[in-house]
Amino acid sequence: MASVAAFRANCRKVMCIGRNYADHIKELNNQRPKQPFFFLKPPSSMLFPGDGPILHPRGVNMHYEVELGLIMGKTLRDLGPADEKGALDAIESYVLAIDMTARNVQDEAKRKGLPWSIAKGFDTFLPLSNIIPKSRIPNPYDVLLHLSVNGQIRQQDKTDLMLFRIPRQLSDISRVMTLEKGDLVLTGTPKGVGEVKTGDVLKAGIEGIEEANIEVDVKDREGPYEFKET
Amino acid sequence: MASVAAFRANCRKVMCIGRNYADHIKELNNQRPKQPFFFLKPPSSMLFPGDGPILHPRGVNMHYEVELGLIMGKTLRDLGPADEKGALDAIESYVLAIDMTARNVQDEAKRKGLPWSIAKGFDTFLPLSNIIPKSRIPNPYDVLLHLSVNGQIRQQDKTDLMLFRIPRQLSDISRVMTLEKGDLVLTGTPKGVGEVKTGDVLKAGIEGIEEANIEVDVKDREGPYEFKET
Ligand SMILES: [Mg+2]
Ligand SMILES: [Mg+2]
Ligand SMILES: [Mg+2]
Numbered sequence: 001m002a003s004v005a006a007f008r009a010n011c012r013k014v015m016c017i018g019r020n021y022a023d024h025i026k027e028l029n030n031q032r033p034k035q036p037f038f039f040l041k042p043p044s045s046m047l048f049p050g051d052g053p054i055l056h057p058r059g060v061n062m063h064y065e066v067e068l069g070l071i072m073g074k075t076l077r078d079l080g081p082a083d084e085k086g087a088l089d090a091i092e093s094y095v096l097a098i099d100m101t102a103r104n105v106q107d108e109a110k111r112k113g114l115p116w117s118i119a120k121g122f123d124t125f126l127p128l129s130n131i132i133p134k135s136r137i138p139n140p141y142d143v144l145l146h147l148s149v150n151g152q153i154r155q156q157d158k159t160d161l162m163l164f165r166i167p168r169q170l171s172d173i174s175r176v177m178t179l180e181k182g183d184l185v186l187t188g189t190p191k192g193v194g195e196v197k198t199g200d201v202l203k204a205g206i207e208g209i210e211e212a213n214i215e216v217d218v219k220d221r222e223g224p225y226e227f228k229e230t
Numbered sequence: 231m232a233s234v235a236a237f238r239a240n241c242r243k244v245m246c247i248g249r250n251y252a253d254h255i256k257e258l259n260n261q262r263p264k265q266p267f268f269f270l271k272p273p274s275s276m277l278f279p280g281d282g283p284i285l286h287p288r289g290v291n292m293h294y295e296v297e298l299g300l301i302m303g304k305t306l307r308d309l310g311p312a313d314e315k316g317a318l319d320a321i322e323s324y325v326l327a328i329d330m331t332a333r334n335v336q337d338e339a340k341r342k343g344l345p346w347s348i349a350k351g352f353d354t355f356l357p358l359s360n361i362i363p364k365s366r367i368p369n370p371y372d373v374l375l376h377l378s379v380n381g382q383i384r385q386q387d388k389t390d391l392m393l394f395r396i397p398r399q400l401s402d403i404s405r406v407m408t409l410e411k412g413d414l415v416l417t418g419t420p421k422g423v424g425e426v427k428t429g430d431v432l433k434a435g436i437e438g439i440e441e442a443n444i445e446v447d448v449k450d451r452e453g454p455y456e457f458k459e460t
Contacts, residue, residue, distance in 0.1 A: 033460075037345065
């Protein structure tokens with residue numbers, strides 16, 4: 001199992017699947033995809049336990065999305081979409097992740113056909129738990145994800161609701177771009193996403209797995225950035 | 231100056247500006263942006279001299295875009311948009327880059343409001359020259375970029391045509407996400423982009439700078455990927 005320090009130093013690609021839980025697609029009024037689609041977050045957005053608060057950029061409607069993360073342990077290219085063993089063998093460990101999203105920035109990008117990289121890529125927009133040893137999750141579809149805001153449960157669903165399973169995800173990514181040791185793949189968020197504001201406290205976790213705990217508060221981001229639609 | 235090996239091992243983020251030359255915006259019938267916008271390419275897309283051909287994914291309309299690349303030498307956050315000295319001080323060296331783009335994949339993404347990461351992120355979709363020592367480019371706006379396909383010049387423009395200059399680019403990126411040592415920033419492409427096919431030979435360079443030479447051919451990509459609109 002990689003340490004947080006090793007993972008932080010070596011992760012070069014964070015690939016995230018969009019719209020991978022049916023009820024989450026409905027809540028955002030999105031189309032259900034006929035095939036998986038993916039986007040990148042920059043490694044500079046990672047926020048590990050002890051790194052400090054999530055920073056809220058001015059003018060941004062900031063949403064949480066709790067997701068199971070796969071840390072890759074080997075190079076993967078052209079994995080078969082039904083290769084369950086190949087997919088699981090390629091996973092080195094797990095991590096719980098919150099895919100923070102600047103929803104109004106993303107909405108403008110979607111309307112104008114622009115990339116999502118800014119909406120998904122602000123500093124601190126990828127809170128992570130400690131690394132979860134692979135042996136702690138014998139079945140990645142038997143994982144109960146939960147996220148609360150100020151003590152109120154907002155997301156709580158099992159990973160068996162994924163529309164595209166892990167082999168299909170790693171297949172579709174790896175036939176486009178090589179997955180490398182240390183890369184992180186986020187597997188999508190269940191229903192219940194919503195806004196958080198300065199002063200809120202987010203807690204997330206996986207039932208029964210202490211290493212998956214995330215507890216992080218939200219503070220205003222200083223500096224010149226302000227979102228304004230153009 | 232970093233070596234190719236050190237850069238390849240350490241680059242964690244490739245940020246690219248879109249629509250930064252007026253005549254290139256016109257040729258693709260795009261809107262001129264009121265502010266810069268950016269997208270990520272994965273480090274796994276890098277293709278250095280000697281690495282082999284550009285691989286053409288099945289069903290993809292594959293376009294070249296020659297661009298001046300900035301390799302960052304230090305951490306940058308919240309740079310001022312007019313801080314010419316701060317911007318140039320943060321550049322460690324330069325590299326010539328071809329931002330290969332799956333145009334039909336991108337067109338579908340733009341129409342459907344989906345991310346650009348796949349269209350921009352295939353393996354081999356970032357041909358690079360050798361590292362160009364900073365001293366070889368005393369003025370990054372006085373650089374004549376050129377690209378030819380099978381011996382015919384297709385792109386040939388000076389970097390003084392950039393709509394948003396380098397300090398503004400680094401300012402807008404660094405107020406969203408921290409730029410780190412070893413990150414690469416692509417500064418946009420001038421007019422003349424177009425398709426290349428298997429068997430074509432691309433040459434690109436910067437007038438007067440031998441380190442900037444790129445010569446790479448195009449071959450079919452093996453494997454299961456095929457682009458089909460859904
Ligand atoms: Mg997500
Ligand atoms: Mg994108
Ligand atoms: Mg480009």
